[in-house]
Amino acid sequence: MAADRPEPPTAPEPSISLEPPTVVGRLERADPAGLPADWSRWRDQVDLAGYDERWRRMAEAGENPHGEADLVCSYRPTSVLDAGCGTGRVAIELARRGVRVLGVDADPDMIAAASAKAPELAWLHADLTGLALAERFDVVVLAGNVVPYVAAEHRAGALAGCASALAAGGRLVAGFTLRPGWPTPAQYDGWCAAAGLVPEASYATWDGAPFEDGGDYLVAVHRAER
Numbered sequence: 001m002a003a004d005r006p007e008p009p010t011a012p013e014p015s016i017s018l019e020p021p022t023v024v025g026r027l028e029r030a031d032p033a034g035l036p037a038d039w040s041r042w043r044d045q046v047d048l049a050g051y052d053e054r055w056r057r058m059a060e061a062g063e064n065p066h067g068e069a070d071l072v073c074s075y076r077p078t079s080v081l082d083a084g085c086g087t088g089r090v091a092i093e094l095a096r097r098g099v100r101v102l103g104v105d106a107d108p109d110m111i112a113a114a115s116a117k118a119p120e121l122a123w124l125h126a127d128l129t130g131l132a133l134a135e136r137f138d139v140v141v142l143a144g145n146v147v148p149y150v151a152a153e154h155r156a157g158a159l160a161g162c163a164s165a166l167a168a169g170g171r172l173v174a175g176f177t178l179r180p181g182w183p184t185p186a187q188y189d190g191w192c193a194a195a196g197l198v199p200e201a202s203y204a205t206w207d208g209a210p211f212e213d214g215g216d217y218l219v220a221v222h223r224a225e226r
């Protein structure tokens with residue numbers, strides 16, 4: 001994959017309506033029991049209030065907690081699907097910048113926490129595998145290790161679900177840790193190719209540091225040609 005840096009991120013003008021999009025989503029298989037053991041273990045260790053606290057502490061320490069939103073906004077989207085939105089931190093930040101958002105997650109507690117934080121936004125409790133939305137989005141973002149936390153046997157299907165939600169020319173932007181037993185960049189590229197997406201860029205960080213083989217984090221951008 002190419003490793004070109006994106007244009008410096010710029011937030012779009014907040015001129016877009018924040019009306020929740022009309023969602024025609026079907027809950028094909030949103031059974032939390034379908035979430036993988038890795039995810040259950042993670043959930044057992046983390047209380048959701050503490051999870052959000054981590055991002056607040058980053059901001060207090062002068063670090064940027066919104067790298068994902070910055071990269072997504074560098075593509076100047078008017079609409080973004082936050083796929084595997086968790087408690088909604090990325091979608092909420094994008095909406096604050098004027099982007100129309102829909103957050104989707106298969107874990108009912110995560111989506112309930114997101115909805116409680118921002119009831120004015122659109123949230124959908126659904127599985128990315130078999131996702132069938134009427135609306136198409138300029139960007140679908142998979143932030144914060146969504147890809148490895150999708151059950152291994154459903155990753156190709158989840159990527160196909162994400163690709164089906166992209167407008168022509170839209171981008172799938174995903175970031176995840178590279179570690180033994182988790183998806184590799186080549187596997188991820190393969191699932192994207194099978195879903196009809198072409199690789200556009202890969203980075204080591206959300207602020208666009210170049211990706212090098214052997215790195216421990218990948219931010220990959222793929223594009224829907226049509």
Ligand SMILES: C[S@@+](CC[C@H](N)C(=O)[O-])C[C@H]1O[C@@H](n2cnc3c(N)ncnc32)[C@H](O)[C@@H]1O
Nearest residue numbers: 084085086105106107110127128143144149150
């Ligand atoms: C580590 S969290 C990341 C949450 C959020 N994107 C963030 O960055 O804060 C991973 C999320 O992926 C969701 N997830 C895993 N498999 C999924 C699937 N098949 N469909 C939808 N969401 C899924 C989990 O429920 C969880 O909320």
